[in-house]
Amino acid sequence: MSLKKPKLLSPVGSFESLHSAIRAGADAIYFGVEQLNMRTKSVPTITIDDIKEVADVCKKHGVQSYLTLNTVMYDYDMQLVQKIVNTCKEDGIDAIIASDYAVFEICKTVGIPLHISTQANVTNVESVGFFSHLADVIVLSRELTVTQVKHITQEIKRRNIRGISGELMKIETFIHGALCMAVSGKCYLSLHEKNASANRGACVQNCRRPYQVVDLETGNELLIDNEYIMSPKDLCTIPFLDEMIDAGIDVFKIEGRSKSAEYVFTTTKCYREAIDAVLDGTFTDEKVAVWMAELDKVYNRGFWDGYFMGKKLGEWTKNPGSIAKEKKVYLAKCTRYYPKIKVAEFLIENGTLKAGDPLMVLGRNTGSDKITLDTLMINGAPGETAMKGDKITFPFESALKANDKLYKVVSDNG
Ligand code: SF4
Numbered sequence: 001m002s003l004k005k006p007k008l009l010s011p012v013g014s015f016e017s018l019h020s021a022i023r024a025g026a027d028a029i030y031f032g033v034e035q036l037n038m039r040t041k042s043v044p045t046i047t048i049d050d051i052k053e054v055a056d057v058c059k060k061h062g063v064q065s066y067l068t069l070n071t072v073m074y075d076y077d078m079q080l081v082q083k084i085v086n087t088c089k090e091d092g093i094d095a096i097i098a099s100d101y102a103v104f105e106i107c108k109t110v111g112i113p114l115h116i117s118t119q120a121n122v123t124n125v126e127s128v129g130f131f132s133h134l135a136d137v138i139v140l141s142r143e144l145t146v147t148q149v150k151h152i153t154q155e156i157k158r159r160n161i162r163g164i165s166g167e168l169m170k171i172e173t174f175i176h177g178a179l180c181m182a183v184s185g186k187c188y189l190s191l192h193e194k195n196a197s198a199n200r201g202a203c204v205q206n207c208r209r210p211y212q213v214v215d216l217e218t219g220n221e222l223l224i225d226n227e228y229i230m231s232p233k234d235l236c237t238i239p240f241l242d243e244m245i246d247a248g249i250d251v252f253k254i255e256g257r258s259k260s261a262e263y264v265f266t267t268t269k270c271y272r273e274a275i276d277a278v279l280d281g282t283f284t285d286e287k288v289a290v291w292m293a294e295l296d297k298v299y300n301r302g303f304w305d306g307y308f309m310g311k312k313l314g315e316w317t318k319n320p321g322s323i324a325k326e327k328k329v330y331l332a333k334c335t336r337y338y339p340k341i342k343v344a345e346f347l348i349e350n351g352t353l354k355a356g357d358p359l360m361v362l363g364r365n366t367g368s369d370k371i372t373l374d375t376l377m378i379n380g381a382p383g384e385t386a387m388k389g390d391k392i393t394f395p396f397e398s399a400l401k402a403n404d405k406l407y408k409v410v411s412d413n414g
Contacts, residue, residue, distance in 0.1 A: 003245050005279055009066070009172065009253040010268045014045040016261035018057060020367030024265045025272030028064035029054075030097060032257065033084060036077060037068040037201055048084060052091040064094040068257075070117035072199040073100040085110050097139065104134050113165075118142060118174065118184050125155040128169050136163030137251065139172040142184055142235070146247050146308040149173060153248030170250035175237040176267055176295075177255025179306060181207055181230045189230075207231050208301075208321070227316045236303035238270060238291050242278045244308070256299070261368040262328070262360060263298040270294050297326040328360050328407035335391065337400040344396040346406045353386040353408065361396065363404040370409065371396075 010021035012031040021029050033048050046054065051067070058065040067088050069081060081103055085096060089112045096107050099119035107114040115137040116122060122131065123141045131138055140149060149171065155161075156169050163169045180187060180198075187198045189206040196202040207230035212221045235255070237244050244252070252275065254267050270291040277283040295303070299322040304315040331353060332346035344361075353359075355376045361369045377393045378386045386392050 003279060004248060004250070006245060006249050006252045006275060007064075008268065008271055008275060009251050010264055011177075011254055011257040011259070012046070012054070012264070013257040013259070014261065015050075015053075015364045016362055016367055017257075017259075017264040018054060018367070019363070019365060020261040020265035021268050022057070022061045022063055023367050023369075024268035026063060026268050028066060028094070028251070029058060030066040030068055030253075030257070032068040032201075034080060035200070036071050036073070036080060036084065037257075048087055051084075051087050051093060055088075055092040059092060065092075066095045066097050066115060067093050068097040068117070069103050070097055070099045070119045071201050072197070073102055078102060078106075082106055085112060088112055095137070108134070113137075115139060115172070119186075121184060121186075123148075125152045125159070125161070128152060128156060128171075129159070129161050132161050132163050132169050134164060136165050136167060137170045137172055139174075139251075139253065142174050142179060143307045144173075145310045146240075146243055147310070149249060149308075150247035153250075157248075171248070172251035172253055173244075173249050174235060174255055174306075175241075175244060175252040176235055176271065177259075178301070179232045179235050181232055208317075227318060229316055231301065231317050233302040233304040233315045233317045234300045235306040236292075236295060236300075237305065237308060238274050238295065239288050240305065240308070241271075241274045242283050245275070245278050259299050261362055265368045266294055266298045293325075297324055299324050325411060326409055327412040328409055330405065331359070331408050332392070332406040334363075334400045334402055334404040334406070336402070337396070339399055342395055342397055343393050344400050345391055345393045348386050348388050348390045348392065350388065351408060352388075353392065354384065358409040360407045360409050361400070361404065362407065363398065363400050365401060366398040366404070369398070 007027040009028045009030060010026035012018045012021055012029045031046055033046055055065050085106050088096060089110045095113040095115050097115045097117045099117040104114060114135040116131045116135050118139040118141060121141045122138050123144060128138055153171050161169045190203040191197045193206055194204045196204050210228060214221050256263055274291055277287055301317040301319060302323060330350050332348045334344060335347045336345040355373055359371050361371060373394050376383050376386055378390050
């Protein structure tokens with residue numbers, strides 16, 4: 001049986017993440033601008049004025065770009081929606097991801113492809129048929145099992161459900177990242193407590209905190225032992241990615257627009273390799289163990305298989321935040337790049353550096369890159385240890401910009 005190769009869709013919340021996603025092998029990226037996407041609190045770095053640069057960088061690398069416009073929308077938002085959609089059309093963004101009917105209508109009028117967001121909560125093939133008059137791609141609800149997803153993809157073929165372009169409807173699912181205990185973020189916790197609406201992308205993540213249960217008869221207070229009872233672990237499908245591919249899903253989506261560039265790089269790289277391994281018949285338990293160890297190094301709250309394997313409730317995390325096995329500690333800023341000889345110069349601003357320390361370069365136009373320097377050039381001469389105020393130079397293939405950052409990578413075993 002021949003398997004269909006899914007497109008790998010990576011999250012982008014900064015230019016560093018954009019370049020990381022591309023370098024790690026994403027087929028497409030998605031991002032948001034201004035306040036009308038589901039990560040408005042934590043993603044201030046890309047604005048409407050940057051849309052053209054994102055589109056151009058993606059085109060140059062043969063990567064598709066999608067813009068999310070999927071919050072609850074009010075009448076006073078319409079002018080901005082129109083402006084964003086017009087800009088996307090003019091600048092060459094490939095599609096808008098939306099869930100509001102007004103945005104559907106504006107995309108249709110402007111003539112830009114539409115993807116139906118997971119916020120529309122599509123859970124059955126009849127709904128796929130309904131949306132086929134508007135779009136070609138649907139991001140399914142995260143609360144389906146892999147069997148339910150496979151049924152939908154098979155029925156699309158059997159019933160020959162074609163989207164607005166005339167092609168068979170395409171199904172997209174989340175394969176990695178944070179999950180809400182509420183159905184796809186339809187949640188009032190944050191609005192209730194902080195007047196910050198999750199449905200407008202401003203969630204303050206109240207669910208990620210410890211809570212006490214109070215027995216109202218006795219007044220006894222019970223702290224829920226070691227579990228954050230409303231904070232699920234993160235979704236990770238690598239161990240059963242072969243089943244996900246067998247389900248006929250067209251697009252695999254990684255969550256994490258508010259996460260770091262190294263998270264984007266590592267998750268994209270692991271899933272790129274895993275997809276390719278399934279397709280070329282080299283997907284093994286040993287490889288899965290290696291990918292899991294890599295994924296464990298970047299932001300995560302522990303992993304579980306989400307709802308894909310048919311579990312009814314979430315597995316709760318035992319930690320309020322990430323349990324990533326590695327963290328980066330700021331070391332230096334780029335002061336110069338010599339393009340002819342491809343050498344970077346950095347000024348150490350914090351901590352010390354020895355030859356052999358694992359490092360990460362984070363560049364606006366290069367993304368994240370792990371390196372190790374076997375020898376050190378300190379203030380123009382070979383040296384043992386560089387410290388605050390020293391300038392170090394080393395060969396670096398990609399052109400860096402002033403103020404790009406250098407970090408030391410340290411293990412963080414809590
Ligand atoms: S408070 Fe938690 S469950 Fe509610 S939307 Fe935010 S992250 Fe999701």
